[in-house]
Amino acid sequence: MLRAALIGFPSSGKTTLFQLMTSAKDAPRGKGDVNIGISRVPDPRLDVLTKMYNPKKRTPATIEFTDLIAQARTGAQALVDVAGYKNADALVHVVRAFRDPAVAHPSGSIDPARDAQAMEDELILADLGVAERRLERIEKDLKKGRSSELERERDLVQRCKTALEEGKPLRTLELTGDDRKLLRGFQFLSAKPLLLVINLDEDDLAEAGSSIDRAAAQTGLTGFLAHAATRAVALCARIELEISQLEGDDAAAFLADLGLTESGLDRVIRTTYELLGYMSFFTVGEDECRAWSIARETQAQLAAGEIHSDIQRGFIRAEVVGYEPLTSRGSLAACRDHGEVRLEGKEYIVQDGDIINFRHAT
Template sequence: MLRAGLIGLPSTGKTTLLHLLTRGAGEAPPTPRRQASQVGVAQVPDPRLDRLTALFDPRRRVPATVEVSELAGHGSAAAMLDVTGFRNADALLHVLRMFSDERVPHAAGDLDPARDARQMEDELILADLGVAERRRQRIHQDMKKSRSRGLDDELRVIERCRAALEDGLPLRALALDAADAKRLRGFSFLSAKPLLIVLNLDESDVADPKPAIERAGLADALSGSGIETVPICAKIELEIAELPPEERAAFLGDIGLTDPGLDRVVRAGYRLLGYISFFTVGKDECRAWSVPRGTAAQEAAGGIHSDIARGFIRAEVVHYDALTARDGSHAACREHGEVRLEGKDYEVRDGDVINFRFAT
C-alpha cells in the first residue's frame, strides 16, 4: 500500500483534505496513540476496476489503497521524522493555503503561498541536514573500526547530499543514479520524497489555477523535479462529496470541475510516483494493484504474496482493453491470441489483467 504524509501550516485544509480523500473508504486502522498523527485510508478510484467487477461479479471488489497521515499540532519537519507514517511515506502532500477566508485565521499572519512553500522546503532541508550530519558521524565512527567499499560509497552519497542541502536544495532535485538513489532510501530523507503540492484554492480559481499561481509568484516553487501540483477546493469539494452521488457532478460542474478531488489527487500522485495499476480477476475477487512503472512480473507477484513470487512459473497476461472488449471471456481472448504467457522478467503494463501461475 502506498503511503502519503500530509504536511503544511495549521489551517491550510489538511484535515479537510484527509476527509475528502478517505471518506467512504470504510474503517481506517486505529491510530496508535503514541504516534501523534491521524491516519485514513483512501481507495484509488479506477473505472476499470468497476467494469471488471461488473463483468466478473466477484464476491469482493478490492481497490488499491493509499494510507494518508496527518501530523497533530504544528507538524514540523522535525516531528515528522518521529512518525513512521512520514518517515516511510512514498510521497509528501504539501497542502498550501491559497484560499482567502477571514473566518479562518492564517497561521503565518497573511496569505503568501510562495513564502509558505519556501518555508516548508527549508524545514524539510533543515531536518535532512540533521539526519545527514548524524549519519556522517556514524559512518566516520564505523570507518575507524573497519573500512569497506559499502561505507565509502555511503559516505560519498551523504557528502553529496549534505552539500546540496547546505546550498538550500532539496534532495529530490539531485540526479542520482539508481545505486545511489537506493542507498539514499534507507535514510528516509524528507526532501528526497516526491512532493505533491496541493493548492487549496478559492472556488473561483480551482478550475483554472494559473492566474492565482502567477499572482502568488508560485510558478518556480511548483516546477522543480520530483514535484507535481494539483488544484483543489477542499472545503467545498468535501461538501459536494457528501451529497448523494447523483447530485455531485452538477455541483462540481458549477465550480468548473469534471472530476472529484479524490480522483484528481490520486491521479497526480500516480503521475508523480510513476505508478501504474494491474488487475487480478476471478469469482472470488476483482482487485487492483499498484506498482511502480517498470516492475517485473515476479516482483509484482511478490506484492500479492511472497509464495506467488517464490513459486513463480508464468504470468498469464491479457490487457484490460482486450478482455473487456470480449466481455470478460478469457476463452475468447485466448482464441484470438490475446492472452500471453510471460516470464518473471516481463515488465507489467498499466491495465494488464494477470493470472499468476505458481507452484507451492
C-alpha cells in the same frame, strides 16, 4: 501498504482533506499523535472490468494517509519526531490559498509561496543536519583506515550536503539506483516524492478550472513548482466537502460546471499513487475484480507475491492479457480466440493495466 503523510501549516486544510479522502467506514486508527486512514485509488479501468464481470466484490488499490491530530509539532519536526510519520513513502503538502478571514492564519496573512517555501526550507534544514552528522562519522571512520565503500558514501553524502546548502531539495538530484539504495537508510525528507496541494479559495476555483498552471499563477506558486520538482493539484477543500455530499450524477454535473472531470480528492489520491511510482495490474472473475499495486518494472513472479506468497513460490506461468484487448473484445475467451492471451514466464515485466491469471503449483 503505500503510505503518504500530510504536512503543512496549521489551518491549511489538512484534516478536512484527510477526512474526505479516507472514507468514514475505515474508522480512523493510529497511535498517539496521528490519525491513519485508507483511501481507495480511483481507477476507471476497474469500473469497466467490474461492469464486465459483475463480481461479488470490487477491490481497488489503496493508499494509507496519515494526519497529525495535535498541531504541537508541524512540518519537518513532526516528520522527524512522530512515530507513524517517519517512514512515509511520500509527502502531501497542503498549502493554504483560501482567504476566509474567519480562519486565522498562523503568520497573519495569506501567502502560499511563502508558506510552501518555508515548509521546503524546514525539510532541507532537517536533512542538512542528518547529512552533516553522517559526514562527520564517515570522516572519523576513514581516519582509522581507507575504505572505498566509505569513500563512495562520503562523496554521495557530500553531494547531498552541497545541494541542500544551495537550498535544493534532494528530490531534484539525479541519482542512480545504487545511490538511492545507499541513501535510503537516512530517510531524507526532501528526497521523498512530494505532492503540493493548493487549497484554493472558493472564489478562485472556477477561474483555475482544470489548469494547474492557472492555479499556480493565481497563487504565486509558479516559480516554486518549477524549482521544487514536484507535482501539484489545486482544489478547494470547502467545495470538496460540498461535492462529497452530492449523489453521483449531481456531483459530476457540479464538477462539469467548474470545468472539471474528476474531484480534487480523487486527483490527490491518484497523483500520490503515480508519484510513488506505482501502477496496477488486475485479477478478474465472478468472485472479485481487484487492482493490485506494484512498483514499475516488477517481474511477474514478484507481482504474484502481492497476491499470495504461495502463488509466488509455486509460480508456473502468468496468463496475461492487456486491458485494451480484453475490454474491446468483451471476454477472455474472445481474446484467446484471437491469440491475445499470452503465457509469460517469471521474468516478464508486468505492464500497467495487465489482467493476469497466475498458474501455480499448490
